[in-house]
Amino acid sequence: MNVPVEYRGREQTYLKHRVLTEYLNSWAQKWASTARGLAWPPQPNREVRLWYVDCFAGPWQANNQNLEDTSVAIGLNALKQAARRWTEFNINLSAIFVEKNPTAFSKLEKFLSTQTEPVKTHPLFGAFGDHVTTIDRLLGTDPAFLFVDPTGWKGAGMSFIAPLASKPHRDVLINVMFNHINRFKDDPRHFLREQMKDFFGVNSGNIPPKLGEDELFAFYREQLRSAAKIPYIADLAIPHSTKDRTWFRLVVGGHHHAAVELFRNVEKRICGTEANTVRNEARSRETLQLGLPLELEQEDISYQRLHQTALLQATSDILQNLARKSPQKFGDLWPHILCERHITKSELAQIAFSLVKQNRISIIEQEPNPRRRSIKSEDSIELLRST
Ligand SMILES: C[S@@+](CC[C@H](N)C(=O)[O-])C[C@H]1O[C@@H](n2cnc3c(N)ncnc32)[C@H](O)[C@@H]1O
Known part of the structure; x- marks a missing residue:
């Protein structure tokens, strides 16, 4: 796989855009398909209007004339693709782009006019925070995908995101610039303390000091959950292209468990597999320039750390969940584990099924099915006493 030349030297942005593309394409396809009337809600050929909202639109560092290396084009293309796939249905498409910088805004307007x-x-035109009410009014009750991608942390405070993301049928994807935030999150200067509190939505008291990366994101997710009342929130890490450290962390929030199921599948594909190839390419270019031999990684280290922890913890996650409430539908259990852990639904189902085989949990069914090979969301599972 070759990274498009426009992204050379900023491969972490390429990976961010790959996650955005994959998530948004599936999101738009899913909502477009509801116009069929076969999916929920079951009304024949109902009209559906889908919205893409780019809250920090740019264009920013674009190297492609058609802005194909920007979220502006990615958002428009995802909507158009969904409409093309379901031409026979009544699908309307709309997009909102907010940009504060006058030069970037005129480029944006020019591009949109074409x-x-x-x-x-x-x-x-203007700051995202000043347009929250307008955006909310435009969206009404339609399905919307919100992308929040600030340059640092300013202007992306929780008090702006929460009122928009709290409404049903809206998914939000927030790019938290971990590398920048990590450098300043414990800085004692008053203005930085206030900016951090805005960003994390801390209205009284302080942000807990000296949080590690994973703890910081558990804190951010919890703040978003309580401010926006979003039930399903998860995050993933985008590493720097050549250094072994997290650059961005993308946080998703949705009102349906399908949001975390999709997000974890996208994470495995992009952060687990594609990131490895992308980073190996970037490293080999750097290493060859320095005349050093290159040791190629087989799996991306950044994802591996989070994924391996999730796989190791999955058994105790399932057993602890069942210890709190047993029996329980597998469909009530997996979304909460996926919010916390970097694991896919099918991986978790396999681990749950191996616990059945080990007689540590059982599936409640009238007639045991000896040919059964998996656990499904509708299955009720219970803890066996000996566990
Ligand atoms: C990281 S760039 C966006 C990149 C774009 N989302 C992409 O992926 O191609 C952030 C953009 O937000 C703009 N910006 C900064 N503060 C803003 C604010 N408060 N409201 C709206 N836009 C802002 C900047 O001028 C810049 O163009």
């Missing part, structure tokens, strides 16, 4: 139907676009 776009032909079918997406109705709303460019909004």
Whole structure:
């Protein structure tokens, strides 16, 4: 796999855009398919309007004339693709782009003016925080995907994100610039303390000091959950292209468990597999320039750390969940584990099934099925006494 030349030297942005593309494409396809009337809610050929909201749109560091290396084009393309796939249904498309920088905004307007139907676009000039009410009004009750991708942390405070993300049928993806935030999160200067409190949505008291990376994100997720009342929130790590450290962390929030199921599948594909190839390519370019031999990694180390922990913890996660409530539907249990852990639903189901084989849990069924090979969401499982 070759990383497009526009992304050379900023491969972490490529990976961020790959996650955005994969998640948004599936999100748009899923909602477009509801116009069929076969999926929920079951109304024949109902009209569906889908929204993409780019709260920090840019264009920013674009190297491609058609802005294909920006979230602006990625968002528009995802909507158009969904409409193309379901042409026979009544799908309307809209997008909102917010940009504060006048030069970037005029580029944005110029680009949008070259776009032909079918997406109705709303460019909004100014700070995201000043447009929250307008965005909320435009979206109404339609399904919307919100992308929050600030340059640092300023202007992306929890008090702006929460009122928009709290409404049903809205998914949010927030890029938390971990590398920058990590350098300043414990800085004692008053103005930085206030900015950090805005970002994390801390209204009284302080952000707990000296949090490690995983603890910091557990804290951010909890703040988002309580401010926006979003039931399903998860995050993933995007590493720097050549250094072994996290650059961005993308946090997803959704009102349906399908959000975390999709997010973990995207994470495995992009952060587990593609990131490895992308980073090996970037490292080999750097190493060859320095004339050093290259040791290729087989798996991406950044994802491996989180994924291996999740796999190791999965058995106790399942047993502890069942210790709190047994019996329980597997479908009530997996979304909460996926919010915390970097594991896919099918991996977790396999581990749960191996616990059945070990007689540590059982599936409640009238007639045991000897040919059974997996656990499904609708299955009720219970802890066996000897566990
Ligand atoms: C990281 S860039 C966005 C990149 C873009 N989302 C992408 O992936 O291609 C952040 C953008 O937000 C703009 N910006 C900064 N503060 C803002 C604010 N408070 N409201 C809206 N836009 C802002 C910057 O001018 C910049 O263009």
